Amino acid sequence: MGYREFLNLVNESADKLSGLIEQGKSFMILCHTDADGLSAGAIASMLFLRSNAKFITRAVRSIDEVLTSVQNMPRDMVAVLTDIGSGYLEILKERIGDRVTVILDHHQFESEADVPRDWVHVNPHICNVDGAREISSAGIVYFLAREINEENTTLSTVAVVGALGDLQDKSSEGRELTGLNKMIVEDSVKLGLLKVVDDLLFYGRTYRPLHLALAMTTSPYIPTITGSEAHAVSFLSSLKIKLKEDDRWRVFAELTEEEKKTIYNGLMKYLSSLNYPPSIVKQLVGKVYELTREEDWTPLKDAREFASLLNACAKTGNEWVGIAIAMGSRGELLMQAQKILEEYRKKLSEVLDYVVKRENWQELKYIVAIDGGTFIDDRMVSSASSILSSSELLPEDKPLIMLATVGDKVKISARASNKLVSRGLNLGYVMRKAAENVGGVGGGHDVAAGAEIPLAKKTMFLAEVDNIVGELLKSK
Numbered sequence: 001m002g003y004r005e006f007l008n009l010v011n012e013s014a015d016k017l018s019g020l021i022e023q024g025k026s027f028m029i030l031c032h033t034d035a036d037g038l039s040a041g042a043i044a045s046m047l048f049l050r051s052n053a054k055f056i057t058r059a060v061r062s063i064d065e066v067l068t069s070v071q072n073m074p075r076d077m078v079a080v081l082t083d084i085g086s087g088y089l090e091i092l093k094e095r096i097g098d099r100v101t102v103i104l105d106h107h108q109f110e111s112e113a114d115v116p117r118d119w120v121h122v123n124p125h126i127c128n129v130d131g132a133r134e135i136s137s138a139g140i141v142y143f144l145a146r147e148i149n150e151e152n153t154t155l156s157t158v159a160v161v162g163a164l165g166d167l168q169d170k171s172s173e174g175r176e177l178t179g180l181n182k183m184i185v186e187d188s189v190k191l192g193l194l195k196v197v198d199d200l201l202f203y204g205r206t207y208r209p210l211h212l213a214l215a216m217t218t219s220p221y222i223p224t225i226t227g228s229e230a231h232a233v234s235f236l237s238s239l240k241i242k243l244k245e246d247d248r249w250r251v252f253a254e255l256t257e258e259e260k261k262t263i264y265n266g267l268m269k270y271l272s273s274l275n276y277p278p279s280i281v282k283q284l285v286g287k288v289y290e291l292t293r294e295e296d297w298t299p300l301k302d303a304r305e306f307a308s309l310l311n312a313c314a315k316t317g318n319e320w321v322g323i324a325i326a327m328g329s330r331g332e333l334l335m336q337a338q339k340i341l342e343e344y345r346k347k348l349s350e351v352l353d354y355v356v357k358r359e360n361w362q363e364l365k366y367i368v369a370i371d372g373g374t375f376i377d378d379r380m381v382s383s384a385s386s387i388l389s390s391s392e393l394l395p396e397d398k399p400l401i402m403l404a405t406v407g408d409k410v411k412i413s414a415r416a417s418n419k420l421v422s423r424g425l426n427l428g429y430v431m432r433k434a435a436e437n438v439g440g441v442g443g444g445h446d447v448a449a450g451a452e453i454p455l456a457k458k459t460m461f462l463a464e465v466d467n468i469v470g471e472l473l474k475s476k
Helices: 003-022 035-050 064-070 086-094 137-148 150-165 179-188 210-215 229-238 258-272 279-285 303-315 319-327 331-355 380-388 418-422 428-436 455-474
Strands: 027-032 054-062 078-082 100-105 120-122 194-200 283-289 361-363 368-371 400-406 409-415 441-444 448-453
Touching: 003 120, 003 137, 027 035, 027 064, 035 054, 035 137, 035 303, 035 319, 054 064, 064 078, 064 086, 078 137, 086 279, 086 441, 100 137, 120 331, 137 150, 137 179, 150 179, 150 194, 150 283, 150 303, 179 194, 194 258, 194 418, 210 229, 229 258, 258 279, 279 283, 283 303, 303 319, 303 331, 303 400, 319 331, 361 455, 380 400, 380 409, 400 455, 409 418, 409 428, 428 441, 428 448, 428 455, 448 455
Parallel strands: 027 054, 027 078, 078 100, 100 120, 368 400
Antiparallel strands: 194 283, 361 368, 400 409, 409 448, 441 448
16 A cells, blocks of 8 residues: 555655654645645644744645745745645746755645755655545644654644645545555544544534534535525424524434434435435535534534635635634634635535536537636636536536636536546546646646646637546556
8 A cells, every 4th residue: 555655655755754853954844725725735834943943834725836945935944835835846846946845735746857856755655555535634744743842743633624625535434534545533532632533523513503513515516405504494394393491593413313214214315306316415424523622612623624624714715814713723713714715615516606607618529628718717617626526416427627717727627436537537637738738837636636728729728638538447
């Protein structure tokens, strides 16, 4: 599996990073703008904070922002790239190869030969470990931080949040973190910071009223119920589920096992009546990762909801709020983050309502493309594509390519099923090659990837993607 090799790589890299800290170097942490990226940035920030090192943390959306940030920082400052960088090794080497750089990333890369000798590059793919399913960037930074200072094992919960934010539990049947992620879970459980239980995975299961928890559940997306309190109330009432106990709203965590079964079976029948696959409901059962030291009434209690909060901060220009929360800030800042999350979920619900109407769907020979134009915020396209791809509303034999326009650029988010990956599809490769062919950049994982291209090349890009996907699928 390569776990031992990966941990050896972490140990070697920890020695190099510790050496830079001892030399009195200052650091600029550049983290990607999603839940995993902010989690990784927060863990890296705590690593340097506890090492008494000088550092700045900044969230970046693209490789262009990385290059600009690095080129403008002092010559003796070390750049630390988390959740971004591995897919752009050639560009980074060409533009900033003379600077000492640390890359802690789990995305696919073309050639390790592109990494200068004095750089630090920690990536699971170097050791044949699957970065899409077995460890996130937050997990990579966690292992490094743990090696440098055992006190950093307290950051294990943030690494779990990062992995769940990257949907790494989706690859297992029971919605469970596996591989190196499971080692991190074990660290957290041993410290008493995390509790793992099997349950229905409704949003706000410990503190939101039943109907709100059902309506706000987006993973999976439940047609006509997700985003609609009225439909959620109607559905639960039809099953004779009591919404209130005296004058108090009931929550999912206090339902009896019989009531949970009633809801589960009811959802299967409901979806079947709408001609949707009842198997969607299977995604609602799995491991719940509870942060034991968080208050029951906050979204931080459930690690998946914690990840949703970080993602909302990342996608709305409030990255610093998310990083501060992941580093341990609470109080008024947490209240602010909750407001950000509520607004974000409303916008995301509008996007999903727009997308499921299928007005802008284009089915090519090997792919399904959804062009959101300027209606879909380019910062939300990855969240929308992830939710839609897990809803089973798409043909299972074609990957999803979702597009959003911002200025003269198009942001693309691509998703594929594990079944397609087993047939030879690798979206990271597809996005990189297709984007390069039209003057853009792209990359990612085999099941999830993204790209940014010139607006004028959108049609050509989709044709390139369709062609490359077809070649990969026909080669198996």
